[in-house]
Amino acid sequence: MWPRISTPSGIVEGLAGWPPPVLDPAGPYAGSVAALSWALIALAAGIFLIVLAALWIALRGRERLRARLGGERAIWIGGVVFPVVVLTALLIWGLTLTRNLSEPAGGPELRMRVSGEMWWWRVSYLDGNGRAFMQDANELHIPVGRTIAIELVSPDVIHSFWVPQLSGKLDMVPGRRNLIRIQADRPGTYAGICAEYCGGPHALMGFLVVAHAPDDYARWLAARRAPRAAPPDRQSARGAALFVSAGCAACHRIAGTPANGQAGPDLTHVGSRRTLGAGILPNNRGTMIGWIGNSQAIKPGNRMPPYTVLPGEDLQALAAYLEAQR
């Protein structure tokens, strides 16, 4: 409908759904936000035209019209009654809409928890009792047509969870647990961003929501729960050993291995992620090596140190091993 504005940064164009279109809702929660946005834009345009007309009358209008425009009646109607009615209606609309964004839409819901952390997203899939049964990072997989209730938390500073095509935006406040609901009505990849300045590389804190058709979602979940295969070749077996000996395992967890670090993103499924560095790079062998070797050049200030000390062969082995973690 509207021309897409391309970003100068370029590399993000390689990531599906980036930058996130703001007025192109793909589900009921985002739909209600978009409807309000369009109403505001239409209303603002109408008021702008009225003001222009009043200005024209004031400058060029007939004497009789100018007198009416400057009269007390015009002031009462245009200056008091009109704003009170319009702003009150908008306030009621906005507050109701905000409440509905965290209300269930009906039907069985799925539960997740997303923790905003400087400068990435810790993702937990929750069972019916609210216990996490699967960990991931920077990517949420959901089935279409189902409402997902997401607990939003933060251990450090205030972040804001925003997937414009699927819902409104809601802050993640340390010490609080906020609730947002999202839903996608068509399969696709939807980009999300941190919408509250959180220091340093805040602008490079993105993520993706991948919405699957129900059958695809079931297959995806089954694949995630399948037993994990051993490293497929010698290079990735060497990478597995390096992952522990080079210190990666101190911050990163890979389920089913001795690597159990909790400080950084869980890498159990990193090979199947569409992006690296929290929604900012395409995921392939080259970007993996670039990220491990010197992520500070890519995302300055992020908490992963550069590993320029590792020789090329070690970086290749680590990348091969991580690529196999699907």
Added chain:
Amino acid sequence: MPEADPAAGRDVVQRVGCASCHVFPDISWPRGALGPNLGDFADQGLIGGRVPNRPDLLAAFVRDAPALIPGTTMPAMPISERESRDVAAYLYTLRDR
């Protein structure tokens, strides 16, 4: 390079994220520091300091670097043969002016 399109090559470079490791003069972010700056690549005599800088070798190198220089940090990249020629053509537009 005959029948290769530098503009298409630049698109490929953007899509696969070569800039995660290399600086390109016309790509503003990222400006990776793990690999060499490619700002004057067209004027370089060698690829990776080892292989003569010839179009055919460059196209092969950007697609599967370890095959030409074993032990290099640069990995094989997910691009087609045609795309590798476009990327090489793009790299030959990079020179100090």
